[in-house]
Amino acid sequence: MPQTIPNTTVAAPLVPASGSSKRYTFAINAKGRSNSVAVNVNAAYGSTALVYQVDRTGDNMTVVPIDITTAAGLTALANGVSKTGTAVQVSGIPKSDGTFNASLIKYFTAPK
Structure with missing residues (x-):
């Protein structure tokens, strides 16, 4: 069951996950x-x-x-979560290693 982490901000920008194409963190x-x-x-x-x-x-x-299956969409997401402190809301599945698999990401261009 997806869970939402409330009141979050970006701590580190989007980067490619090691050893995997089409996966980012x-x-x-x-x-x-x-x-x-x-x-x-x-x-x-x-x-x-x-x-x-x-x-x-x-x-x-x-x-x-934003369609992140396209280069333009992925660039928009990367730009949207590039600044530390940007307000975001993430819903997804928590994993046993402490990470979170996103199913929904909302990023805000102005304070929430």
Whole structure:
């Protein structure tokens, strides 16, 4: 059953996972916690996480779906989670090694 880690921010940017194509990882920090959690992202067609960019300007909010199976979409995600402190919301499956397999990623272009 997927779980959501609330109130998180980017701790380390998206990088390719070692020894694997179409798999990436980035780290998040939950509010009030000092240890980061590695988030595994699969960009393979049919197995990819759902990714949304959330833009907020004043009272207006725009949600844009990002297709990370394409080079442009993967670049958008990498740019979206490139800065430490960027607000993100991740849902997925926790693994026994302490990492998290993402099924849904929302990154925010302005403070939540």
